Amino acid sequence: GQLGPASLLGRHRRSRRPWQPQGAPSPAGGHAAAEYLAERLRTADVRPGGVDGGFFQDFGDGYRNVLAVLSGRDPKAKKEFVIVGAHFDHVGYGTWRNSRGPIGYVHNGADDNASGVAGLLEVIEAFDVLGIRPRRSILFAFWDAEEKGLLGSEHWLQSPTVPLERVRLVITADMIGRLRDQTLTVFGTRTGAGLRRFVSEQNRGINLRLVFPWDMKRDSDHYAFFEYRLPSLLLHTGLHDDYHRPSDDVERLNLGGMETIGRLLFRLVWAAADADALPLFREDSFQENSAWQDQVEAVPEPPPDRLGVRCKQERAPDGSVEVAEVIPGSPAEQAGLLPGDRIVRFAGRPVARYPDFRTLLVTAPSPAELVVHRPEREMPLHLRVELLGEPLRVGIVWRTDEAEPRSVILSQVVPGSPADLAGLQPRDRIYRVSGRDFQPDEFFKLVTETPSPLQLLIERDGRIRSVRVPLLPDLRRDDAL
Ligand SMILES: [Zn+2]
Numbered sequence: 001g002q003l004g005p006a007s008l009l010g011r012h013r014r015s016r017r018p019w020q021p022q023g024a025p026s027p028a029g030g031h032a033a034a035e036y037l038a039e040r041l042r043t044a045d046v047r048p049g050g051v052d053g054g055f056f057q058d059f060g061d062g063y064r065n066v067l068a069v070l071s072g073r074d075p076k077a078k079k080e081f082v083i084v085g086a087h088f089d090h091v092g093y094g095t096w097r098n099s100r101g102p103i104g105y106v107h108n109g110a111d112d113n114a115s116g117v118a119g120l121l122e123v124i125e126a127f128d129v130l131g132i133r134p135r136r137s138i139l140f141a142f143w144d145a146e147e148k149g150l151l152g153s154e155h156w157l158q159s160p161t162v163p164l165e166r167v168r169l170v171i172t173a174d175m176i177g178r179l180r181d182q183t184l185t186v187f188g189t190r191t192g193a194g195l196r197r198f199v200s201e202q203n204r205g206i207n208l209r210l211v212f213p214w215d216m217k218r219d220s221d222h223y224a225f226f227e228y229r230l231p232s233l234l235l236h237t238g239l240h241d242d243y244h245r246p247s248d249d250v251e252r253l254n255l256g257g258m259e260t261i262g263r264l265l266f267r268l269v270w271a272a273a274d275a276d277a278l279p280l281f282r283e284d285s286f287q288e289n290s291a292w293q294d295q296v297e298a299v300p301e302p303p304p305d306r307l308g309v310r311c312k313q314e315r316a317p318d319g320s321v322e323v324a325e326v327i328p329g330s331p332a333e334q335a336g337l338l339p340g341d342r343i344v345r346f347a348g349r350p351v352a353r354y355p356d357f358r359t360l361l362v363t364a365p366s367p368a369e370l371v372v373h374r375p376e377r378e379m380p381l382h383l384r385v386e387l388l389g390e391p392l393r394v395g396i397v398w399r400t401d402e403a404e405p406r407s408v409i410l411s412q413v414v415p416g417s418p419a420d421l422a423g424l425q426p427r428d429r430i431y432r433v434s435g436r437d438f439q440p441d442e443f444f445k446l447v448t449e450t451p452s453p454l455q456l457l458i459e460r461d462g463r464i465r466s467v468r469v470p471l472l473p474d475l476r477r478d479d480a481l
Contacts, residue, residue: 030063030144033088037066037142040121045128046070049139049161059144059155063089066142067161070127072273074135081162082273083139083170084123084265085153085221086116087146091244098147098244105246110253112243115177116235117142122262123269134273136168143221146174153221157228168278170232171268172222178237179257183209184264185236186462188222190214190288190403192231192279197404197431199233200462202267206260210462214293216285229281235265282403296401299426302415306361306387308332311343311354319352320344320373335370335385344380345371358416363472365391393471394447394454395419398430400440407431407459408443422469425460432457 038055049067050057057065072078090109091098143152189195189212216226222234242248308330312322320342326332343351347364351357366387371380395417398408410428413419433446434455452471
C-alpha cells in the first residue's frame with residue numbers, strides 16, 4: 001500500500017548516509033539531510049512553511065528547521081493549525097556526552113529519528129495520494145538540533161512561522177521504528193481533555209496496544225510545546241540497546257510496525273485537523289505524574305463474599321451446588337448452612353449451575369432464602385440468610401477522571417458478577433452504554449436503568465471494543481422470601 005514498508009524507509013534512508021569523512025564539521029550532514037527533505041517537499045502538494053517563502057528556518061550555529069504547510073479546506077478553520085513534528089538531527093559521530101558508544105563512527109539514528117521523519121513524509125504522501133484536505137491547516141515540522149536540547153522546536157516557538165495563537169494541537173513522532181509486542185507509548189494525553197479517547201478512537205481497526213503514561217519529560221520536542229501550554233502528544237516505541245549508538249541502524253527497524261504506526265499517525269493528524277472542536281490545554285497536566293496515575297488506576301481488594309461459602313465447582317447430577325466449606329462467622333454459618341448441604345434454590349430461583357449461583361450471590365437482595373438438601377434428611381431445609389453488602393445489578397465499581405470527561409474507569413469488577421462473566425476488567429474505561437455517550441454523573445442512572453443486555457463500548461490499552469453484558473432478570477424482594 002501507499003504506507004507500505006518499502007516506501008517507508010527504502011526511499012528515505014539516503015538521508016542518513018554518512019555525508020562527510022570522519023572529523024568534518026557537522027552542519028554539512030545536517031544540511032544535506034535538510035536539502036533532501038526540501039527536495040521531497042517540493043514535489044508534494046504542500047507549500048513552504050519556513051521563512052522568506054522557503055522551506056527552511058535557519059537558526060543558531062548553522063542549524064535549520066524544515067517546514068511545510070498543507071492548507072485546510074475550510075475558509076475559516078484553515079486559519080488554525082495542527083503541528084506534526086519529528087526531529088531530523090542525530091548525534092553525528094557521537095561524543096562522550098551524546099553517545100553511548102562507540103564514538104567516532106557515524107550514528108545513523110535510524111530509529112532516533114529517521115523513523116519519525118519517514119512517518120511524517122508518509123503522512124504527507126498519503127494526503128497527496130488520497131487528494132483530501134482536512135478543515136484545518138497542518139504544519140509539518142522537521143526539527144533540527146533536538147539532540148542539542150530541543151533547540152529547533154524552541155527556536156520555532158520564539159519565531160513561529162504560523163500564528164502561534166492558532167495552533168491547536170501538536171503531535172510529535174520520535175523513535176517509532178522499534179515496535180515490540182504491538183505496543184506504542186503515547187505521552188501527553190493528559191494535556192487536553194478527552195485526548196486518550198480521541199487517540200484510542202483513531203486506533204480502531206489498527207488495534208495497537210497503547211500505553212498512556214501521565215509523565216511528561218523534557219526528552220523530545222513535544223515538551224517545548226507542553227511547556228508553552230499547548231496540548232501535545234508524543235508517539236514513541238521505547239528505548240533499546242542501540243539507542244544513541246552507531247548500531248541504531250536501518251536493519252534493526254521494524255518496518256511492518258512503522259507501517260502500522262504510520263497509519264495511526266495519519267489518522268490522528270487527519271482527525272485532529274478535521275475535528276469540530278479540539279480540547280484546550282489542561283493546566284492540571286503539569287501536576288499529574290505516574291504516582292498520581294497509580295492512585296487513580298489502583299484496584300482495591302474485592303468485597304467479601306456476601307454469603308461466606310466455598311462450593312464444589314463440579315456439577316452435581318441434579319444440578320445443585322454442594323457446599324464444601326462454611327466460613328466461620330459468615331452469614332452462611334449464622335443461617336445454619338453446613339458442609340455437604342446441596343443448594344437447590346436461592347433467592348427464589350432454581351440453582352442449576354455454579355456460575356449462575358455465583359452471579360445470583362452478587363445480584364440478590366438481602367435477606368434471601370436458601371433451599372438446601374442435607375444428607376440423611378428427607379425434607380429440604382429452608383434457610384433465611386442476611387447477605388453482606390448491597391446487591392449489584394452489573395457488578396462494577398467505578399470512578400471518574402477529569403481528563404476524560406465522557407467516560408468512567410472501572411475500579412472493581414466483582415468476581416462472578418455479570419460484568420465479570422462478560423469479561424470486563426478493572427481499569428477498563430467505559431465510553432458508551434447501549435449506544436449512548438454520557439457524562440460521568442449520568443452513568444449511575446444508565447447502569448441501573450438500561451435494559452439487559454447492556455452494550456458497553458469499552459477501551460482497554462487503547463483498544464476499543466464492544467462488550468455485551470447480559471443481566472439477570474430483576475430479583476424483587478417478594479421473589480427472595
Ligand atoms: Zn530523538
